[in-house]
Amino acid sequence: MKYRSAKHLECFWDASNFFVKNLMTKARISTDPIAASVLCSFSELRFVSDVAQEIELDENVLDSEVASLLSLGFLESEEQGGAGKHTEEGFDAWVPWGKEGLSFYFSTRGAPFTESTDEVREEITKDPSPPVFKEYKDADRIFLPRHHEDPGHSYQEVLYRRRTHRDFVDAPVRREVFSALMAMTFGVKDFIDAQQFGALMLRTSPAGGARHELEAYAVITGVAGIAPGIYHYNVREHSLELLQEGEFRDPLTRACDAQSGVGEAPFSVVLTSVVSRLSFKYRHPRAYRVMLMNSGHLGQTFALTATALGLGPFQTAAFNDSAVEELLGVDGVRETALYVLSAGVPAVDANGDAVLSHPPMSLEGSRKARFE
Ligand SMILES: Cc1cc2nc3c(=O)[nH]c(=O)nc-3n(C[C@H](O)[C@H](O)[C@H](O)COP(=O)(O)O)c2cc1C
Known part of the structure; x- marks a missing residue:
């Protein structure tokens, strides 16, 4: 019988243990790094005897190691469909995202939920709840x-x-318009009584558990006043x-x-x-x-509200996290950047569009389209 290591394995150290x-x-x-080298030796379908010879290990010792790795699902036998028909089929679409993409997918898929019982809520709220609002108390401020x-x-x-707009006129946005966009x-929008979790806020958008862990930072160049x-x-x-006072559009753009x-x-x-505001309640990946x-x-909500206010919205996930943070x-760990949203008065062409x-x-473009 030949064996091969299972397809989607991840090795890591947690404290001093190797997993x-x-x-x-x-x-x-939790194992010895040696087990990882055994798994490595089975990166393709192989006989135990061949591997034992290669890594100079007694065949009987390796046999029992293989049996236990097999029972735990870390090795697959030839009999199981050439090392896992089920482990390979359909994953082509994920290949461009590499191991990292798959790791995120698997780690956050089918995660066990903690039932929201009184006992669980009590256990969670034993610790002091992170503040609902982030504030820079000593900062100079503009009341909108x-x-x-x-x-x-x-x-x-x-x-x-x-x-999505990428061209804007070179004129400032009215303060009232900017203010309405931020408020809406x-x-x-409202406050709720979340019992053990205290008073929580609501926004016009939904948020898991009404935790509202997201903060907004405005990088302003052209808002009147x-x-x-x-x-x-x-x-x-x-x-x-x-x-920080000054012009920061260029560094943000870079x-x-x-x-x-x-x-x-x-x-x-x-x-x-602000990660703790969410992880405090939801303790699963x-x-x-x-x-x-x-x-x-x-x-x-930003895009629709900006549109309603006569602005053109833009959004991007393509940014250098550390540079933005x-x-x-912000430190990028306790508080991490997720999304960059921009808006302005849209530029128009000679027809006013x-x-x-x-x-x-266009007709020409449609000839290239194949929707079958
Ligand atoms: C999560 C997300 C990220 C995006 N990132 C970019 C981006 O990095 N650069 C860009 O020009 N457009 C970006 N867009 C805009 C899309 O290209 C745009 O929504 C799409 O082409 C459809 O056009 P529409 O928004 O005008 O309907 C992004 C949109 C979303 C939802």
């Missing part, structure tokens, strides 16, 4: 207008008019807390792969996550997916 984990089955064994303009467009109009996207600089949006006060959607925009908003979904929700002064990098389909 091998089967990403598919979630089984993990409390009266928000009603954009006054129909929902259908906004929904169908939203496009990131501000407090607001000095250029990097600001933290204080959700509770609806104010901007000044972190950190975003020099994209014009950021480079031309009069302001951008960087979304970050799947919560990482929830965090990314939450950021997508805010991104979409350094600009904001917004300049779009992907214009509507």
Whole structure:
């Protein structure tokens, strides 16, 4: 009988222990690095006798090692369909994302949920809950207008008019418009009584467990009445807390792969996550997916609200995390950058139509299209 190591294995050290984990089955064994070398020797279908000879190990010893690795699912036999039909089929689409992509997928898939019983809630809330609001108490601040303009467009109009814009006019955005966008996207809509979890805020977007772990930082160049600089949006006060005064559009643009959607925009908003606010309640890896979904929700609300207010939205995930985090002064561990959102008044062409990098389909273009 020939054997081969299972397909999706990951090795790591945790404290002083060496672990091998089967990403598919979630089984993990604390072992000696020698076991990893045995697994390595079976990187293709091989007989125990051949491997024993190669690594100069007694065949009987290796046989029992193989039997235990087999029973734990770290080795597969030829009989199991050439080392795992089930472990290889259908994974082609994941290949471009490498081991890292698969590791994220498997580690956050089928994660065990903790049932939300009174006992569990009590256990969790034994520790002090992380603050709902992040604030820079000593920072200079700009209180934004409390009266928000009603954009006054129909929902259908906004929904169908939203496009991604990368060209903007070189004119400042009105303070009231910027303020309305921040309030409607990131501000407090309401408060709820979350019992053991205390008072929590609601936004216009949903968020897993109403934890609202996401923070917004505005990098402003062209908003009338607001000095250029990097600001933290204080959700509770609806104010901007000044972190650094000056022009930071260029460094932000460089950190975003020099994209014009950021480079031309009069302001951008960087979304970050204060991880503990979410991990405090959700103590399983799947919560990482929830965090990314939450950021997508805010991104979409930002895009629709900007559209309703007559702005063109842009969004990008293509940025250098450390460079962006350094600009904001966050550590990238406790608080990590997730999404860069920009907006401005869209540039128009000679016909008065917004300049779009992907214009509507032409007859010529449609000839290339094959939708079968
Ligand atoms: C998560 C996410 C990341 C994106 N990243 C970029 C980006 O890095 N650069 C860019 O030019 N557009 C980016 N976009 C915009 C998409 O290219 C755009 O939404 C798509 O082409 C469809 O066009 P539309 O938004 O005008 O409907 C991103 C969109 C999303 C949702």
